[in-house]
Amino acid sequence: MTRNNQKWYDKPISKLILVTIALTWIFPIFGFVLSSFRPGESIKRESWWDAIYTGKLWTELTLANYSEIFFADNLDRSFYNSFAVTIPSTIIPITIAAFAAYAFAFMEFRGKEVLFLFVVGSMIIPLQMSLIPLVQLFKSGIEVFGIPIIPELDLNGTFVATWFAHTGFGLPLATFLLRDFMMGLPKSVIESAKIDGASNMTTFFKLVLPLSVAGIAAFGTFQFLWVYNDFLVANVFLGVYNPENLVVTSHVSQLAVGAYGEAWHLRTSGAIISMIVPLIVFFSLQRFFIRGLIGGAVKG
């Protein structure tokens, strides 16, 4: 093998850089996960690396922290609530956004550019800004000059309220990403379908939707993680004064924080329990996720 043929990236230096970065990235999680299996008093008495060093760690490993959180009252109910909030809150914005993205990508209509800019522009509106008007809307509807456009709803405390709130917050990014993705689909296929006389509805369901699975899955993962990990929206619209309506993240954080002070054994195990579902979703959809992002963000 001549020197020229040796690819530079097989040189130790680049591997070293990569391994260093990877180790740096995994390292913070390592001590955290380890501590979740140690009794609370031990965590405080001896640092985890000293415990490894002295070998004491292996004798004290325990699942007690996990069972303390996991078998807390009604945690299962909170898990169900989380799903009832998260799954529709993912599907509804994706569906609405997919239709809009199709129109922005393949249809011609007046004001298309302006409307699209409006969608992209609203991406920046901070969530906290719209909470109050939304709670008002879901509580007492909208009146314009005394004429009720939307009647009094009294929706707060129901799942529907969170679905619509999350739909509003997720839509701009969804529309933006999916439209980008659809623009990357071969135009000729869609045009030939139209020439064959297929309606927009048919083209959308039969052709564009199946081709966009990766993009949809990518945003779906995004939205799922965001909704599942959020508890501000859930607390405001669902659970503020009804214990029945707690979602997992909120519940776990209360269990961990509520134990006061230095409850690192509960904080670690609690955080890990609330990470389980996102991690499963993430790893099972990872391939789609990456492909979907590629379709959206990469253009020659």
Place this chain on the structure above:
Amino acid sequence: MKKPLLVSFLLLTLILGACGGGSLEGEEVSITGALIGTDQDGFRAAFEPFMEETGIVVTYQGSDNFEQEIQIQMESGDTPDFALWPQPGAVVDAANRGMLTPLADLDIDLEQYQNDFSAYLVGLGTVDGVIYGGANAANLKSIVWYQPAEFEARGYSVPSTWDEMIALADQIVADGMNPFCFGMYSNGASGWLATDWMEDIMLRTGNGVDSYDQWVNHEIPFNDPVVKNAATLLSQIMHTEGYVVGGTDAIVSTYFGNAQDPMFSKDANGNPGCFMHRQASFITGFWPEGEKAGAGTVTTVFPFPSIDASLPAAALGGGDMWGAFNDRDATKAVAEYMLSAEFYNNVATRPDNARLSAHTGFDTSLYAAPINKILGDTIAAALSANSFRFDASDLMPPEVGAGSFWKEMMNLAVEGPGYIDTALDTIENSWP
């Protein structure tokens, strides 16, 4: 003779049953607040006998985001029946915005309420003469935690005056140890421990309670000599070499909940990290599990020492206050129950409870934890003698009490005694 009595008795129970069960049975009353964890369990337990008796379903849900969420709820008009705030200032604020129902409209006997909880506490939840806030729990801040056994072993005696405390501190430093634990980091509220120290000193210098009230109401400026004197005394504790374990770094960096841990950890010679920790009664909830049982025996309190001997003893404290958002019948019933002496019965008997009733008629022998008996009696006595004062930073406008006062105390800890004037001037200028 016998029959009519029996009949009327039966009738009476029937009527009572109809009133109690018929009209309010199954009604729901929702309460939200900042209490979570064991406090939440305790607060929920307080309603158990009430719910059994009346059939009203009372739900309490706490949140660590409470302050933000209740603001959103109030702005949008979608409120629970009650909110339990950790500061009376927030009750006044909500009342000012027209959100709350006066206690008079809840059919509360106001005179009785004042007798039970003291005119001072009631006054904190009053706006333009109308009472909006319901006093609930109180905590005591004018206390210093110490371990009698450690004191005895070294021949130290409990100080009753400031000078004695300083002499003891110097003695401990001379013995090669650190007298004080002091940690004031607290996410978003860092500095409050130093403001508590300032308040305790203010209650014991100048004109005592009177100058304290003037200070709270901004009738004397924040850089008044009395206040400056208080800051100087505080700086003596914070900045004298060797006084605080870990030095000023530790004061600024230590989470207040961990601050006392050095007292519980002995070095190779069996010496604790510190001997005295001035902190409110609720700190026991933050102690390591193994130490909680020793509250009131192994680790107990002495009163914050007096400074000016001519002033009467005064107690600093804090507490929760609720406000009601409507005057439904069920709401009225719950409000009345929360103001009764029995409300805390079910909470007091819980061994992990760290909350104390603010009701002066509360039977303190019910407290399961020995320390709570001591503290509860002190609070009740101080309230009755009108020498109880509420945490000043909770009563000042939030820009000061939750803003510049906290922040400048952090700066003072870092910068040292030379910064006192700058700190006080900055706070004075920030008063709205």
Place this chain on the structure above:
Amino acid sequence: MRETTQQEKLMSIGISMLALGIFPLIWFLSQALLFRELTDAISRNLLVVVALIIGSSFIFLLFLGMDKIIKLAPKDNRDALEARMFVGPSLFMISLFLFYPAVRTIYISFKDRYSKDFIGFENYKWAFSDPEMIVTIRNQIIWLFFVVFFVLLIGLVVGWLSDRLNKGEAFFKSIVFLPMAISAVGASAIFKFIYEYRPPPLTQIGIINGIRVSVDRLGAQCMNNRIINGEFNGFDNENCLKPIGWLQQRDMSNLPFAQSLDANNWFNNIVVNLPVNTMLLMLIMIWMFTGFAAVVFSAGIKAIPQEIMEAGQIDGASEIRVFRSIVIPYIKSTIIVVGTYMVVTVLKAFDIIYVSTRGDLETNLLAVKMLDEFSKYRNFGRSATVAVLIFVCVLPIIIGTAIREKENAQS
């Protein structure tokens, strides 16, 4: 072509109103009311099941229903109607849930504490004169610069290097990508555990302080309370280093190496004044988002035609030059997209600060400050003003995106 009659016109207006206005409204209300009633009527478990089924499928009824109605319209009008039907719900929801609140916020920013009276530009004067606000704005600028820069840089390096690995590419990318699945709250907890500070006689359990106090120096053995053979080795030695509350350090003045610097040098002055806590908090965000950038970049690099890369290599250009003159220009637009996304994300950054310091000791960011003004200081006018500031910061980006969109459309 025949002329449309009056009657047909009326009919198509009616149908479009029915399809685009009335039907969606009925759809929305029926779903809302159904759930309001169900919430109290049925058991919790059943409710969850119903919610999952209805919540996930009802949305298709909206579009199918609209489509059915539109089919009634005359053929020549259908295309325009269909386009409106496709984008309508999206625009409607964005206007109602995002745009209307934003406008309302701008309006409130000119009013006083309880939004009662107009006070002109008072709140804006406050925003640029209040010392805490100035620190907050400073932090926001630091965050924007450093977080975006390092996410892009490390993302590029990982994307570039892992792409060229013979094996293990997916593994490396997954590791760097993993934090994306962790909430900001979880990530903050993880890093707080690393930065953890406990006052001196106590064992340091955060690894940075742990290492610091374990360094043997000046002849002293520093043990961090290590337990060896059941024997407790305290660290009460005066010569050992003291732990540092990392998230409480506003500058470098507590670090030995900064103390040894010559204070008269302007560069050293900058170094000494670097906000340690803010830098450590930024690390959390960099840790969370680098994987996202890396994956997107690696995909972009994969899309570079092999001939171009090989041509560069045959020319004998060094790899770093290939990277600079071929790779970077080729994926420029991808870098811009990721950079834009990051800028927006940093401006909205909230959870990390909210959970780890709540803005104490000069670590605040605009989004948290906005909330502080709302709930801690209870000043709605100022809160709205901070929100508007966040808005204004993002405006150039939106305009930039708009220009790029136009260029893309023309090319």
